[in-house]
Amino acid sequence: MSSPKASDSPHNGQWVLFAGPGGGTWLEPAGRMNSASALGLQCYQFGPKGELRDIENRWSSAYGVTEDGAVLIRPDG
Numbered sequence: 001m002s003s004p005k006a007s008d009s010p011h012n013g014q015w016v017l018f019a020g021p022g023g024g025t026w027l028e029p030a031g032r033m034n035s036a037s038a039l040g041l042q043c044y045q046f047g048p049k050g051e052l053r054d055i056e057n058r059w060s061s062a063y064g065v066t067e068d069g070a071v072l073i074r075p076d077g
Helices: 024-032 035-037 059-063
Strands: 016-019 041-045 072-075
Touching: 016 024, 024 041
Parallel strands: 016 041
Antiparallel strands: 016 072
C-alpha cells in the first residue's frame, strides 16, 4: 500500500472547510460568503449526506470537534 502524498490532499493549496455528519449548517453560510470564491474555499462534509466517508469513525476525535462541528484548514496545511 502506498503512502498518501501531499498532492493527494483535498486542500491542494486552498482553504478547506471540513464539516462533520451533522455539520451541514456550516457549509451553507461558508458557500455564501463573498470572500469564499476569492479565497478558493472548498467545502466538504463527512457522512451519508456528504462527499467524504469516515470509514474508521475517527474524524471527530482526530480534530477534537463534535459530529456537528467543522474545521477550517489553511492553505499551507
